[in-house]
Amino acid sequence: MPFKRPAPTPTQSNSGSESPSGSKCSSESSSPPPAKRPKMTKLLPEISVYLVQAKLDAPAIAELLTLGERHTKGVCKDAAHADVIITAISMRRRLERHVPWNIATSKAVVTPQWLRESIAHGSALPCGDYVAIEDLHDSTVQNCPDCKCKPCACSDSSTGFSSTSSPRRSAQGQDHLTSPTTSPTTTSNKPAPIPIPANLLPPDPPNVTNLAKLSYTSRYACQRASPLVCPNQDLVRELDIIRQSRALEGEERSALSYARAISAIKAYPEKIRSLKQVQKVPYIGVKISSLVEEFLDSGQISEAQKIKSSERFQTLSLFTSVYGIGPTAARRLAALGLRSLDDLEIYYGVERGAVEQNSQIVEVEEKPRQSGWKGRDKGRGKDDADGLGDSWIRVALGLREDLSKKIPRDEVEEMGRVVMRELDALEPGCVSTIVGGYRRGKPESNDVDIVFTHPDAGKVKGLCKRLVRRLHERGMVTHVMHLSGFHGHDPLRTTHWDSLEKSLTVFVLPPSSPLHAGVPVRRRLDLIFAPPEVYWTAVIGWCVPYPFVLCEIGERADGRGGQERVDHVPA
DNA sequence: TGGCCTACG
DNA sequence: CGTA
DNA sequence: GCCA
Numbered sequence A: 001m002p003f004k005r006p007a008p009t010p011t012q013s014n015s016g017s018e019s020p021s022g023s024k025c026s027s028e029s030s031s032p033p034p035a036k037r038p039k040m041t042k043l044l045p046e047i048s049v050y051l052v053q054a055k056l057d058a059p060a061i062a063e064l065l066t067l068g069e070r071h072t073k074g075v076c077k078d079a080a081h082a083d084v085i086i087t088a089i090s091m092r093r094r095l096e097r098h099v100p101w102n103i104a105t106s107k108a109v110v111t112p113q114w115l116r117e118s119i120a121h122g123s124a125l126p127c128g129d130y131v132a133i134e135d136l137h138d139s140t141v142q143n144c145p146d147c148k149c150k151p152c153a154c155s156d157s158s159t160g161f162s163s164t165s166s167p168r169r170s171a172q173g174q175d176h177l178t179s180p181t182t183s184p185t186t187t188s189n190k191p192a193p194i195p196i197p198a199n200l201l202p203p204d205p206p207n208v209t210n211l212a213k214l215s216y217t218s219r220y221a222c223q224r225a226s227p228l229v230c231p232n233q234d235l236v237r238e239l240d241i242i243r244q245s246r247a248l249e250g251e252e253r254s255a256l257s258y259a260r261a262i263s264a265i266k267a268y269p270e271k272i273r274s275l276k277q278v279q280k281v282p283y284i285g286v287k288i289s290s291l292v293e294e295f296l297d298s299g300q301i302s303e304a305q306k307i308k309s310s311e312r313f314q315t316l317s318l319f320t321s322v323y324g325i326g327p328t329a330a331r332r333l334a335a336l337g338l339r340s341l342d343d344l345e346i347y348y349g350v351e352r353g354a355v356e357q358n359s360q361i362v363e364v365e366e367k368p369r370q371s372g373w374k375g376r377d378k379g380r381g382k383d384d385a386d387g388l389g390d391s392w393i394r395v396a397l398g399l400r401e402d403l404s405k406k407i408p409r410d411e412v413e414e415m416g417r418v419v420m421r422e423l424d425a426l427e428p429g430c431v432s433t434i435v436g437g438y439r440r441g442k443p444e445s446n447d448v449d450i451v452f453t454h455p456d457a458g459k460v461k462g463l464c465k466r467l468v469r470r471l472h473e474r475g476m477v478t479h480v481m482h483l484s485g486f487h488g489h490d491p492l493r494t495t496h497w498d499s500l501e502k503s504l505t506v507f508v509l510p511p512s513s514p515l516h517a518g519v520p521v522r523r524r525l526d527l528i529f530a531p532p533e534v535y536w537t538a539v540i541g542w543c544v545p546y547p548f549v550l551c552e553i554g555e556r557a558d559g560r561g562g563q564e565r566v567d568h569v570p571a
Numbered sequence B: 001t002g003g004c005c006t007a008c009g
Numbered sequence C: 001c002g003t004a
Numbered sequence D: 001g002c003c004a
Helices: A058-071 A092-096 A112-121 A134-143 A233-248 A252-266 A275-279 A286-298 A302-309 A311-320 A327-335 A341-347 A355-364 A381-385 A391-403 A409-426 A463-473 A532-541
Strands: A044-051 A072-076 A084-086 A108-110 A176-178 A431-434 A447-453 A477-484 A501-507 A523-529 A549-551 A564-566
Touching: A044 A058, A044 A112, A058 A072, A058 A112, A084 A112, A092 A134, A108 A112, A108 A134, A176 A409, A233 A252, A233 A286, A233 A302, A233 A311, A233 A327, A252 A286, A275 A286, A286 A302, A302 A311, A311 A327, A327 A341, A341 A391, A391 A477, A391 A523, A409 A431, A409 A447, A409 A463, A409 A523, A447 A532, A463 A477, A463 A501, A463 A523
Parallel strands: A044 A072, A044 A084, A084 A108, A447 A523
Antiparallel strands: A176 A431, A431 A447, A477 A501, A501 A523, A549 A564
8 A cells, every 4th residue: 555644534443442440340230241231322331430539529429420330331449440530630649649649650540521521422532632630641641542542742842841722613613514415405306415424524523622621731732732822922923033034035944943943932831931941942042042032131132123124124025925926036026126016016017007107006005115216117128038927926916915814714614615515516525624724723814725525536536627617617716826636647656645636726705605795805715635535634734834843643644654744833 | 064845837 | 936 | 043
């Protein structure tokens, strides 16, 4: 098999670790042999539990004992015989009064919520999300029965960071869309809706990340939601200015270093108060350390301030905000003396650009800079010898304003629904997930990324193009910046990973949409089509922002083994 | 001191 | 080179 | 700029 990966599917694998407990743990009617008792009624038949009653009131104890007897293999009288220890205690010292430490470290020790939610969920949930005692996090994860989900051991998390809050998905499950074929509305002659195989659906009762009880002391980056805004946001903002500047100036290596350092700081759970704290953060070396020191002293970083206020930085930033203009082009344009968007429009020959009109616009937009560059003719003509295969930069200039606007979550969702409706008309039975920043919980997105698949692998090929064409015909896709099909079935290329179809488009909601207001804003929309085998891998992959922090967790999607990309978003 | 993710158009 |  |  060319493509090995840890099964990404949410199919719960319920092969339990058989506990050594047996008779010591009573189940309510201990007698009935397993064959007789309808197995379905017990939701956690492989797991025996021990309940630490301390700190629980009588009703809670009764409730938990009932749940335990009803749904687990049994409630043990002795912690040593249980697979899982349930306790409301959160202090190590206090727990030690009830359970010997060496026993505790050999079990999963979780909060009562684990039991309640596992039962509600219908099967055992990862113990790591319900760690009762911080010191027991690792052993709890390790000893979690019935849960194959090995956490990744990210190197940067071994420094003992504890983590933060959950990624609060306000609309849990709404990011996953299936064809609305289930509507009973029209037509009796329509074929029955195509059933979606379970392995393409999100876990039925959704994974409960949301509960505030999620142990916000998870050690692992892959279990820890980087907070949308971190405790060191101000510091990060300063460093990011320098990072941007380095990137704009072509010092990519340096920029990369800043990006990594910023990532690491964003994962640091507390406000940084001392240099000592920061020295332990990975990717913080001599230079950045000194910058942090200055920040701790003065609340700012002079280098960042200087950069921010420099005309050069502002110009380059402005230019790169045009889709298709990167650092190199920006520098070149700046070197030509261009400074403003108007300059760019003239240079690239945007239609309305006559000089009078230009100055008029300058007034209207109250740009402080008057016609900047030395009386060069309108910039094009002979000069564009090098530049003007970029007729589409003109288009990008026209789109810049719209595309720089943020997209609120409800509009993201509406776009997803609209696109899905069209896709369903084209090919019923498709499944999709909105990924990217949206799925990471950001309140606003720069663009919308959707990953699609179809249970029938054969139906996926060519779908991307067909969907884009349909959306284009219907006026929803106004521009296609990029369209790629399956990479040929090169027999030498073993990985399917590259065989995604994707299209990068500009999308506008149709008038029929409730969110279609006046002149709707055009949005960047990326469509990614994956064969079903790699659907969830693609979903994950498209949710991970740059820079990727490598984390040792099984095998990579592309089969190169050993590492997985995890976590982090700069700024 | 060399290397920093990768793949595509 | 620019984008994801 | 940081790390191996």
